[in-house]
Amino acid sequence: MSTHIGAKPGEIAERVLMPGDPLRAKWIAETYLEDAKCYSTVRGMLGFTGRWFGTEVSIQGSGMGMPSASIYAHELINDYGVKALIRVGSCGALSEDLQLRDVIAASGSSTDSNMNRMRFDGLIDYAPVADFGLLRTSVEVAERRGIAMRVGPILAADAFYTDRPDLYDTLADYGVLAVEMESAALYTIAARFKARALTLLTVSDHIKRGEQTTAQEREQTFSQMVEVALDTIIA
Numbered sequence: 558m559s560t561h562i563g564a565k566p567g568e569i570a571e572r573v574l575m576p577g578d579p580l581r582a583k584w585i586a587e588t589y590l591e592d593a594k595c596y597s598t599v600r601g602m603l604g605f606t607g608r609w610f611g612t613e614v615s616i617q618g619s620g621m622g623m624p625s626a627s628i629y630a631h632e633l634i635n636d637y638g639v640k641a642l643i644r645v646g647s648c649g650a651l652s653e654d655l656q657l658r659d660v661i662a663a664s665g666s667s668t669d670s671n672m673n674r675m676r677f678d679g680l681i682d683y684a685p686v687a688d689f690g691l692l693r694t695s696v697e698v699a700e701r702r703g704i705a706m707r708v709g710p711i712l713a714a715d716a717f718y719t720d721r722p723d724l725y726d727t728l729a730d731y732g733v734l735a736v737e738m739e740s741a742a743l744y745t746i747a748a749r750f751k752a753r754a755l756t757l758l759t760v761s762d763h764i765k766r767g768e769q770t771t772a773q774e775r776e777q778t779f780s781q782m783v784e785v786a787l788d789t790i791i792a
């Protein structure tokens with residue numbers, strides 16, 4: 558057991574998908590994995606291990622926001638030897654030309670979080686980026702599956718409800734595709750501890766147009782993203 562994950566040594570695969578929502582983790586495990594077994598229910602943050610085309614893969618919920626996701630990424634890598642992590646999340650689109658359910662691969666992640674300012678004493682604006690190998694593989698997988706995945710930068714925000722929507726407009730002007738709440742921390746922690754990480758997202762809502770998917774859809778229907786992630790993590 559680590560502090561926040563109840564798995565025994567060897568129960569978590571070296572390849573992990575990380576949705577924020579633990580019930581999306583359950584849905585992914587039950588829908589896609591062969592012989593899926595739940596290894597942790599600590600704090601309701603469910604984790605499962607099974608096989609995808611014969612290769613062991615784990616699915617671990619990470620919660621909402623960078624403090625929570627950082628805990629799971631840190632413990633998966635340092636306590637369980639995880640080598641590759643793909644976040645499979647929902648996001649709000651900032652770019653006008655994105656539609657609900659579009660899939661995004663986040664090449665880089667800007668953030669308003671203070672976590673990296675603390676890490677670098679406020680002296681460096683560290684640029685959290687995806688592992689290039691995972692990113693390239695995900696693009697190839699999406700092409701093979703006929704999924705029109707967008708690749709580009711996103712924002713990892715501390716707050717879901719912002720008082721500064723004007724900043725979202727500015728970020729969109731600079732090519733930032735969407736906002737979510739974990740990717741910058743995931744990329745930073747993976748870099749620090751020599752693991753590989755990628756964030757794949759499905760557009761669950763459009764910030765400018767006010768369009769939304771339901772909670773049930775966010776939990777159980779983002780299958781294109783999950784299939785790209787599973788094929789990528791075993792490649």
Ligand SMILES: O=P(O)(O)O[C@H]1O[C@H](CO)[C@@H](O)[C@H]1O
Binds near residue numbers: 576645738
């Ligand atoms: O759907 P998940 O993976 O939780 O991701 C997004 O959804 C949550 C907010 O609704 C945040 O965690 C955000 O990053």
Ligand SMILES: O=c1cc[nH]c(=O)[nH]1
Binds near residue numbers: 761762
């Ligand atoms: O973090 C998130 C996730 C989905 N939609 C948003 O607006 N923000």
